[in-house]
Amino acid sequence: MAIGKMRKQQEMLQNPVLRAYLPETHWMTDSSTLRMLKNYSTVFIKPDQGSGGSGIIRVKRLRGGYEVRCGPSQKIVGAGAVIKAIHSYRKPRHRYLVQRGLRLAKYHRMIFDIRVYLQKPKNHWIIAGMAARVAAPHKFVTNYLKGGHAEPLQKVLLSIFHNNQTKVDACYRKIEGLSMTIARTINKWHLINELGVDLAIDENGRIWIIEANSHPGHRLFTQLPDRTMIRTIMENKRSIGKKP
Structure with a gap:
């Protein structure tokens, strides 16, 4: 089996040279996701195993709610429904991580x-x-x-x-x-x-x-x-x- 994303993230975190270049990342739980959404305007939720960009969920803060998007599908929801919307895109029995979104060039x-x-x-x-x-x-x-x-x-x-x-x-x-x-x-x-x-x-x-x-x-x-x-x-x- 391929090495999971979180395991490689944790291994890189042990190197002090690399630590400053790694965006904040945690195992995805309801509480860790809500905490990250409080701190950052955008977060990405990624399957721990997988490649090619498949299954990545982007959650973006809007005025009064959130945009939850996976592939071509998106939902605009209020703060109380954001976790439910995220779970609607998750694959069962897969582990996910939640990562800080970046404002890319x-x-x-x-x-x-x-x-x-x-x-x-x-x-x-x-x-x-x-x-x-x-x-x-x-x-x-x-x-x-x-x-x-x-x-x-x-x-x-x-x-x-x-x-x-x-x-x-x-x-x-x-x-x-x-x-x-x-x-x-x-x-x-x-x-x-x-x-x-x-x-x-x-x-x-x-x-x-x-x-x-x-x-x-x-x-x-x-x-x-x-x-x-x-x-x-x-x-x-x-x-x-x-x-x-």
């Missing part, structure tokens, strides 16, 4: 995040690919399976930092350093050779760790005009497959 008025694809074809981690994942219009998740598409990371960072190459270079270094630290941290507890790290940048230019996926998909990188990253990923996959 936008690229052409659409939210985006950053997928870093790390691999360990020999005995040390390397970054094989980095790309921006831009959400489809009116979507709140960026995943490929939910209509998200890849853009070259340099192009997106130049856009949000208004062509300031110094800021872009500093952001690149931070992304690379955080991703390598995440891979080494999670690798302490689990024998893995690939990791997909998802990072986000908020409206103030601050970087956040969204999650780390121990079974990352690579199709996103097939959308980039430069084929270098997908070739590197596939070459490393072959090397990993030959490991004794």
Whole structure:
């Protein structure tokens, strides 16, 4: 079974370097959800097991109530009915976590995040690919399976930092350093050779760790005009497959 989101979150929290980049996250209970909604204008409720953006519920505070949305479906409810609305979208017998929502920077008025694809074809981690994942219009998740598409990371960072190459270079270094630290941290507890790290940048230019996926998909990188990253990923996959 894949490593759950909360377990990886707790492992990353043990690293003091990573702790400041992790948005507040708890196991989802009625009381923890209400507490998070009191503190933040938006929260995300995610299945602990799962990928591709499936089953994620967004709860957004409105004047006098809440918008509860899952996929294309949404409900506008009062404060007294918000928990019932959330439960209507939950799958039975699945554990969920509740995470602080972030005010993300936008690229052409659409939210985006950053997928870093790390691999360990020999005995040390390397970054094989980095790309921006831009959400489809009116979507709140960026995943490929939910209509998200890849853009070259340099192009997106130049856009949000208004062509300031110094800021872009500093952001690149931070992304690379955080991703390598995440891979080494999670690798302490689990024998893995690939990791997909998802990072986000908020409206103030601050970087956040969204999650780390121990079974990352690579199709996103097939959308980039430069084929270098997908070739590197596939070459490393072959090397990993030959490991004794």
